[in-house]
Amino acid sequence: MGVTVAEQADERSGVPDFESWVAARGPALLRFAYLVTGDRDTAEDAVQDALTSACARWDRVSRADDPEAYVRRMVANAHISWWRRVSRRETPAAEVLGAGTAGGSTLPEDEAVWELCGTLPRRQRAAVVLRFYEQLSYAEIAAVLQCSEVTVRSQVHRALASLRSRLEDEER
Amino acid sequence: MSDDLEQRFADALRRRADAAPAAQGLARAARARLARRRRGQLAGVALGAAVAVAGGLAVAGGGPAPSPVPATGPATGPTSGSDDATVDELPAGWRWESYGGVEVGVPGDWADANGSQLIGQWCVDGQEPPDGFVGRPGGSTGVGCPQRPGPTLAVVGPYVDLAPSIEGAADQPVAVDGGVATQVVDGVRVSVQAPEPLRERILATVRTVEVDVNGCATTDPFSHEPLAPPSPASDVTGLTSVTAVSACRYALDNDWVDGQLRLLSSERLEGAAASAVVEAIGNGADGGGPDTPHTCLPEGAWGDEGLVLLVEHDGGTARVHVRYQGCDHNGFDDGTRTHALTEEAIRPLLSGSNTVTTGLSSAAHLVWDLDR
Numbered sequence: 001m002g003v004t005v006a007e008q009a010d011e012r013s014g015v016p017d018f019e020s021w022v023a024a025r026g027p028a029l030l031r032f033a034y035l036v037t038g039d040r041d042t043a044e045d046a047v048q049d050a051l052t053s054a055c056a057r058w059d060r061v062s063r064a065d066d067p068e069a070y071v072r073r074m075v076a077n078a079h080i081s082w083w084r085r086v087s088r089r090e091t092p093a094a095e096v097l098g099a100g101t102a103g104g105s106t107l108p109e110d111e112a113v114w115e116l117c118g119t120l121p122r123r124q125r126a127a128v129v130l131r132f133y134e135q136l137s138y139a140e141i142a143a144v145l146q147c148s149e150v151t152v153r154s155q156v157h158r159a160l161a162s163l164r165s166r167l168e169d170e171e172r
Numbered sequence: 173m174s175d176d177l178e179q180r181f182a183d184a185l186r187r188r189a190d191a192a193p194a195a196q197g198l199a200r201a202a203r204a205r206l207a208r209r210r211r212g213q214l215a216g217v218a219l220g221a222a223v224a225v226a227g228g229l230a231v232a233g234g235g236p237a238p239s240p241v242p243a244t245g246p247a248t249g250p251t252s253g254s255d256d257a258t259v260d261e262l263p264a265g266w267r268w269e270s271y272g273g274v275e276v277g278v279p280g281d282w283a284d285a286n287g288s289q290l291i292g293q294w295c296v297d298g299q300e301p302p303d304g305f306v307g308r309p310g311g312s313t314g315v316g317c318p319q320r321p322g323p324t325l326a327v328v329g330p331y332v333d334l335a336p337s338i339e340g341a342a343d344q345p346v347a348v349d350g351g352v353a354t355q356v357v358d359g360v361r362v363s364v365q366a367p368e369p370l371r372e373r374i375l376a377t378v379r380t381v382e383v384d385v386n387g388c389a390t391t392d393p394f395s396h397e398p399l400a401p402p403s404p405a406s407d408v409t410g411l412t413s414v415t416a417v418s419a420c421r422y423a424l425d426n427d428w429v430d431g432q433l434r435l436l437s438s439e440r441l442e443g444a445a446a447s448a449v450v451e452a453i454g455n456g457a458d459g460g461g462p463d464t465p466h467t468c469l470p471e472g473a474w475g476d477e478g479l480v481l482l483v484e485h486d487g488g489t490a491r492v493h494v495r496y497q498g499c500d501h502n503g504f505d506d507g508t509r510t511h512a513l514t515e516e517a518i519r520p521l522l523s524g525s526n527t528v529t530t531g532l533s534s535a536a537h538l539v540w541d542l543d544r
Contacts, residue, residue, distance in 0.1 A: 019199045026195035034192035035185055044193050051202035057425065060396060113184035132182040133189065164177055 018058045022051060025068050033075045035129045038118055050074035072134070073144045076126045112166045116159065123147070124155040131156050262377065269306045269525055270381065271334035272434040273390035274360040277377030278306055278332055279370075284437075286310035286529035287333040291363075294323035304366075307333040308437060311530025323365070325351055330366035332374060337361040346375060386438040387482055388420030394493055395433035398424045398474045398501075405507025406483070406490030409454040413486035414447040416440060419521040420480045424497075436477060437525040449520050450483055453492065453504045456511030460503025464534045467499050474498040476531055479521060494521065499533045513538055 016024075026047070033043035050071045054061045061067050117125050123145060130141045131152075138156070142149040262268065265280045287307020290299060295317035321327060337344075337356045344356035353371055354363045358380045364371050383389050394400070418440050423433040441449055465473070475497025481504075483490040493505040496513055503510035504517065511517075515538045522528050522539050532539055 018203075022195075022199035022202070026198040027192075030195050030198075031189035031192040035189055040191075040193045047198065048201050048205055051198060052205040055199075055202045055206050107184070107187070109180060110184040110187055113181060114188055117185075128181075129185065132178060133185040135182075160177055160181065163181060167177075167180075 016062060018055055018062075021062065021067065025071075026051075028068070029071060029075065032072055032129065032134065035117070035133055036076055036126050038114075038125075046075045047071075069144075076130070076144055108170060109167065112170060113163060116163050116166060119162075120159060124159060127152050127155045128159045263373065266377075268377075268385040269332065269334065270384035270386070270388070270435060270438055271308060272336065272358070272360045272436070273380055273382065273384075274334070274357050274362065275377075275379050275381050275384055276332055276334070276362055276364075276374060278374060279304060282306055282330075282332075284308070284525050284527050285331075286312070287331070287335065288312040289529070290328055291323045291331065291333055293317060294328050301328045301331070304330045305332075306525070307331055307335075309335050322350060325365055325367065328365075330370065331364075333361075333363040335361050335363075384435065384438055386420070386440040387418040388435050388438040388480070390435050391433065392420065392422055392435075392480050394424075394478065394480050395422045396425045398478055398493075398495060400493075401505050401507040402480075402491035402493050403507060406492075407508040408450055408483070408490070408492060408504070408506045408511070411450060411483060411485040411487070411490060414450045414483060416442045416484040417446040417449055417521075418482040418484075419526055420482065421477060421522075421526045422480060424474060424476055424478050439521065439524045439526045441520060445520065446483075449517060452514060452517035453506075453511055456504060456514050456517055458509050458511065460501065460505070460510035461512045462534045462538075463500045463502050465500040467533070473500040474502075475533065477528070479526070481521070494518070496522070496535045496539065497528070497531050497533060502535050515539075 029047050029050075030043055033046045034040060037043045037046055053074060054067070054071050061070055064070050117128065120128065126145060127141055130136045130144060131138070136144070138149045138152045141152045141156075145152065262277045266277045267280045268275045269278055269284075282304035283302040283306070285302065285305040285307050288310045289296070289312040290301045290305065291307055293299075293312050293315055296313055296315055337359050338361070342356070343358065344354075346353050346355040348354075352363050352365045353375055354361060355375070355378065356362075357378055362375075362378055364374050366374060381390065394402075418438065420438050421436045423436055425433055474495045477497055479494035479496070481492040481494060483492060490506065494513075495501050495503060495505070496518055502513055504513065513535050518535065518538055528539060
């Protein structure tokens with residue numbers, strides 16, 4: 001698909017065009033999505049879905065204070081809203097499939113963290129990733145997940161307590 | 173210990189993120205998916221109509237959905253941002269109807285109705301179009317009506333139909349086909365069917381405006397941020413000497429609606445009617461609602477349309493955002509709190525030109541006579 005006149009105008013005004021922005025920020029979004037979903041295919045689908053919506057209204061999204069936060073929020077909420085994923089499941093495009101890096105850390109501590117994440121409810125897992133990976137404040141996380149700051153604090157602290165317990169068990 | 177644990181948590185996640193997929197072809201894939209989604213939307217129009225009927229939201233005569241609501245009141249209100257005319261130029265007893273930045277004058281006793289159904293689905297049994305109506309897009313039955321005789325004057329009577337132009341935004345002069353005169357003005361298609369000289373008189377009133385006769389702007393930021401509270405906030409329970417309420421009905425941004433979002437219609441309450449509706453809004457329970465978020469998709473959380481209320485009081489003009497069409501986030505948001513929708517508060521605002529013919533979810537029972 002070609003570049004539209006509006007996008008050319010955006011380039012002239014300094015607002016990034018969609019392709020350039022995705023090229024720059026896409027890897028970070030996929031890393032975030034992978035940590036939130038725990039699955040590479042699901043992560044690709046979540047990011048593609050969010051980018052599709054962002055593309056449809058790029059003129060507005062690109063002028064937001066933080067377009068990445070906007071898209072990140074869509075990724076997190078799309079995954080949390082499982083009924084949406086069921087109803088609108090689309091197959092990730094072929095060009096992205098299988099393009100990931102193999103492996104990841106195999107440190108025991110990393111495995112403990114990953115296993116713990118796998119046991120968390122989706123919203124709590126998203127809160128943990130936003131807190132410890134994206135380094136967001138509790139207030140920012142509450143805004144992303146559309147819940148109260150108290151809820152976020154509680155979820156994060158419970159996850160930390162679980163991790164502490166797991167690590168102490170391993171160290172015994 | 174806690175800080176150390178948090179750091180270890182963060183480090184572990186950072187290392188694990190290295191296993192994420194590589195970002196190749198993301199933008200191209202998103203554009204392809206968007207194209208598929210838009211094709212699906214077009215194909216889904218008929219499906220949506222069928223769902224509306226299956227869900228009891230039929231707009232044909234005799235169904236539970238609203239019948240056309242007779243419009244009331246003369247053409248009064250704030251001065252229009254008219255390009256080439258003023259309110260005073262309408263014949264006596266006429267009123268202005270606005271849609272997407274275009275206004276047209278119609279006889280004051282014409283009703284407001286679902287043009288998609290009454291005109292597009294003219295062959296459906298049981299419909300009784302009012303004698304003169306203003307049609308706007310709405311849900312429809314999706315029946316393939318034959319070309320002949322068509323929605324002629326003898327079949328559906330006189331009407332003005334307002335809809336987005338499917339031919340594009342470029343203005344097109346009046347063209348007459350089968351007794352219907354159609355023109356495109358600023359992206360709005362205006363179709364008029366009426367005996368002459370009435371048709372000619374109606375066509376002569378068509379004009380573009382930036383602010384309509386009821387004080388509603390053609391576009392409003394609310395369309396793009398339906399959940400954002402109004403700014404500045406104004407506690408409706410503290411407003412005194414309310415003199416008027418402009419109810420501006422806008423298309424809202426969601427995953428299914430793209431493009432330019434504009435005013436769909438407007439109404440204006442004045443005097444006792446205005447103060448009564450503001451009091452009713454304030455009486456609604458804190459917290460908003462009614463909501464049933466478990467019953468529909470997030471895309472439908474706030475629906476395809478909403479209201480911006482411009483409340484004129486002795487301290488100026490207060491804004492209230494009203495969400496009523498979705499399964500979640502419903503209520504009157506004045507910036508300080510969200511009041512629940514109530515029948516007393518919402519019905520007067522969604523009457524006349526603002527009649528909603530489809531898409532209501534959790535608040536349908538407050539707006540429509542579902543038991544009728």
